[in-house]
Amino acid sequence: MNDFDRRTLLTATGAGLTAFLAGCQSSGPAQSDPTETTETTSTTTSTAEPTETTTVSTTADPAELERRAKGFVGLLDDGSYETAHERFGPKAARQLGPDQLKQVWSRLEEQNGAFLSLSNFETGEQGGYDVVTAIANFERGQRKVVLAFGEDGITGFRVRQTAANWSSPSYADESAFTEQSVSLDAPGDCSLGATLTVPKEVQEAPGVVLVHGQGPSDRDGSVGPNKPYKDLAWGLASRGVSVLRYDKRTQACDVDLAEITIDEAVTDDALTAVERLRETPTVASDDVVVVGHSIGATLAPRIAARDGDLAGIVMLAALARSAPRAIRDQNLYLARLDGTVTNPEQQQLDRANRTAERIRSLDVPDDEVIYLGGDEYWRTLREYDATATAKRLDVPQLFLQGERDYQVTVEDDLARWKRALGDRSNVTFQRYPKLNHFFMPGSGKPGNEEYFQQNHVAEAVVSDVASFAERVTDDSAE
Template identity: 40%
Template sequence: MGSEECNDQTLTIIGMQLVGFLANGNFERAHTLFATEMKAAMTPHDLEAAWKGVIQKFGLLLRLNGSRLEREGPYNILYVTGVFASGSILDVKVVFNEACEIAGVWFVPAQSDFKPPEYADPTAFEEKDCTVGNCGLPGKTTIPTGKGPFPAVVLVHGSGPNDMDETLWETKVFRDLAWGLSSDGIAVLRYDKRPKARPDLFDSSIPFTIMDEVIEDALAGVELLTQTKEVDPSRIFVLGHSLGGMMAPRIASLDDRVAGIVMMAGDAAKLEDAFLEQIEYLVNLDGIIDENEAALLVEARETVTKIKELDIGDGEMVLGAGRSYWDDLASYDQMKVASSLKVPMLILQGERDYQVTMEDYDLWKKALSGKIVKFISYPTLNHMMIEGEGPSTPQEYTLPGHLAQEVVEDIVDWIGSLLPDGV
């Protein structure tokens, strides 16, 4: 097709045709719209497998919700927005070359107009860029307006290469948390996790531990806040989510400037045990374990055995980490370390969370009996501390939502209760 025909209307028609062919299972016809290089890279069978993967995860495509056209260099990119049976909203990203042929297809979370949660007042704080740690991690501080110095919180991420907002599909829990706390007089530091900013440091050729992945940068965050003139260096708290919550006691044990810790959905179990529990939960969601799910369970149990026995060869990665990582975690008992701390603790748990469960919450209660600790659980919240109904599923994470207001209020109240004049 000549470039003179490659106008916006033509691109939109071709992109819509592609999505229609996919929805109707006509993968051969869809394949004819591809550029020559794309045809070689992705066969009709590959395209079918990719589409079926989307359907399996998000349900059938129910309807289209418009499209938009953008340009990047020599490429035109059409985003076709679809609503799926799970309630998820995805964009089919269709990239065109100069000849109006399809040079790439991806399925990505749909863009949405961000609206801050009701509890966030962007006029009540100033957000500033910063750099954290020796690896130069991009970060932001949110500093309340008015007269300081203010209490402050370092946010520590969960598993995986999280950005500073802890973005998951359309949710940004750490941005919600930072904006909510800073709207109520608490400074917050958040930053891109090291595996996000420096993935080159986490390949199979480089031994690394949880110190490299999480702890060193959290400690650097504490140091940065102590040097921030608007922050009271005697009132710096660490808040960890998921893996970050599991590591919060270790972080506090390494820096006596930490005035207290918040564990939000923090694992009480070993990380590999939590992984297996999640797999068991997911394959049992529909009450039936099929052949593929049974094989997945066997593989997951074998993986856990390898980790526990440290049967991991040089250069081998298991669940994204090598022997040095799992060896380090094997010697870490978060409940024992937490029980040795002299600082106050706040433990928050969503009762619908299937990744860190109420069993973890009860283990924390038992381990920390008699310590300076407050426990709060929330009947309707999931692992991201976002409201929902019924059993939690991975598909739930694709839906728009905000960190629950009651979580922000409880953190503000708890920090205020520890200060002579409140927050």
Template identity: 30%
Template sequence: MKNNFGKKLVVGSLVVALAVPAATGVAAQASEVSSQENVDVVAGQIVPIRQALQYIGASVDWTNAEQIVRVQYLDRTMDIDVHAGTVTVNDRPVPFKGEIEYHYDVIHVPLELINEALGLQLGWDAAEQKPVIAEDAYEVRATSFISQWRSGNEEEAYSFMSAPLKNVFPMELLQAQWGGFAAYYGGHIGDIISIDHDENSVHHNVHLVFETEQVPAALSVRFDHNGNVNDLYTPIGAQGINEPPVYDNPQSYTEQEVTIGEGNLALSGTLTLPQGEGPFPVVVLVHGSGPHDRDEAVGGVKVFRDLAVGLADQGVAVLRYNKLTYEHPIKSHTVATTMQRETADDALLAVELLRGIDKIDSGHIYIGGHSQGGHMIPKMLELDTSGHIAGGVLLASPAVALQDILLEQQLYVVERLEELGIPVGDTSELDVLARQVEILNDPQYDHTNVPADFFLPPSNFYWFEQRDYVPVEEAKKHNVPLLILQGENDWQVTMNQFEMWKKDFGSSSHVQLKSYPNVNHFLVEYDGLSVGMEYGQPANVLKAIIDDIAEWVKNR
């Protein structure tokens, strides 16, 4: 379900992070929200309209002169003419039973009227004097949670949250987090102008967009299957319009929802299977850095969806899934302290899942890693002690340690901007970054001993645990087939990295390498000099890359 209330949304590219402490806190206590699977509405029950509807996030206004109560909730405007005893919704009359009553200067209306007029199914908790919201009424639960959160009623907002989320998100942080969210957008978050609901095997997701004075503010509320708020996600940048590629042939494949792992940090995914009985070779797609969805959607490109449908059309199954830091943005802070946990561990769980699926050839399970995902493939081979990974496809993958590629890409993009005549501005931050890399490469330091001027997020442990991992060196320890593919127009992982792979593996019988003119970091052909400005434009992964992966996999 999607509502955007007829308003034009201005797409922005702001990044908002709901930061939480890395250490697990003790969950504060709060009463649970009144909820049940099927809400029973008592016939003739009357409720205080302001108290009932402000709780779920509606605005309730009273005009004394006209004796009219105006309620605005999402895309519905309800006017109650108290003097005439009539009700309209979006200017259309609504017949109802019962009376509109005054009780101590508080207007009470039939609960059935509220539900019918606003398309709700609320009950009423007379003891607590608040609405009862069905567990599966996700949009209403989302607006209610947001209403309590933004109004400073932390205890009530906290009662919406699941136990796993409470364990990492202490109640005293709630108001500060809303304040930080608002401050990022200029200090004021206005009305909800769009609401959308979808679901996967792990979460029911309600996506909200709020009006601000600058660009709309977006927030996704993730619910568990009991109707509890289980995590919160603020989208990174803006997703542009993406068009299906010409090689997407829906008749050639089927897709099914799967779950990778179990428990509080399980991930939802999609298995794309070619038509036929199989068994099929399969590629597990592993994301680049940052919180990515299963499609690895960036701007106008859906890298992983393009790869999935393109490979399936050629007889290769594909498993893609939401990354840990996307599916569980807040809860993952307590565990994703290393790149192995952030990236490699879930890929290995995906391999185990596939080994139990009948249509999958368990002897031909490959890892396809993009950027950071490819960077970690040699680590995955080290961790795969049973030898279940048949090979790896490295897509725009660094050969050197993380800190070195970080500096290289920043220096390289400055060169490209200058070549294009685009003003670069102050480059003093590059000197600061160079100092961070210098510290990381100094053997006298470790995560327990760092100078005062080291500050790279997310943590000292993350960086120092990673600093000595050099993919090209780790790959030499494993005689596993590799396909290394690189775009020649990539500034994030440059051709320097590809040349390093080529230097060490160019003559190896078990490794194939290929580069593609004009292809940028997201595997898309771009005729200009890529500096990332083109990422927002609708585009698709180059078919030649998909063809080469399919041929390599099937030739194994």
């Protein structure tokens, strides 16, 4: 339990709060995983420190400590900051108020996406206090949460960075390619950081542009310790394919999410990336393939239609259902995952259903952001007919789908694509029994927590994408 000691039981107001918030933020260049930074603690104030005469009764039951930790974090996630604050002991309550709790939690969700769950609990005793350490899993990252409990309630609350040590997948040969940092122009004064990965000693190579999934994302698609887009880039470059990946505009730029459209969030920057890749000496202008993931896959036909000269498109886990339907289905799946739906899970499900209904009915005021965007985002996404757009294309299309994906599914999404395009000779469908939404292998019922276990995109997926890129670019040259 060396993450937490009596000298740092609570990061408090003033300079201490600054240190606390610094620990919740990413630092360094945009391509870095925001969970790799180290928390600043030099200005942390000492509070709630027990003295030799302090008598503290401890809770020996780890299950009870886990329950209390989940309850506190659940209140933060629900926006019940006053109620969460009431769980503090008197001294801690004086030093960290409800408004500061709101500031901290809002910053966490702004940078890491929606909160998903607590996992990896450790419990112990330090300095006469019961201490719980857990991993808070968000949509795009993790944080370590440390809570200390005394007889009067919570005496310490701390959020720390987690180690996120990505390692090269076994199928990547780092001697076979080079990488260079480039940038893409975006509207206003913003530019998107990008990485160009090019095979060594080749005269000509197929080119691939990777297009992100839903929400803000860096160029690597970082989720906890995993970097699926970097896996793909290194694996493809090891097989002779040039790859351009870039930071998403909603990650890299100061954008008004209440006004942004799907084209401003995804399509326009993907087209800019395609043009930038065509400037690479080894990539012919008609040898570029767009590889989209999740919403990036759904919009790949739109990108192809707008560009008009792509060699092909690859759709990794392409959503075909409406966004409101997917939100309802995903939350229902998670609520039922362990076979029971608890009261907090039902409350979360009810909130998700209300959010989905507001998106469906476009009940979003002009200046409000709901889930991932405002009324313009959801309106333009609803107006886009992905399957109809794909049917109008004459370029080769490859659909890849993990059978353990509960976010985009074989039954609800891939089946729709097959009904629309299954009779086309230049459209291919490939399924992978053991792969999840990020095309990483696993077993059993999939859930959010497995995204935060170190893993890599399956080699079979890299091989299939490389083979497709080589085939369609060879065909376009004939």
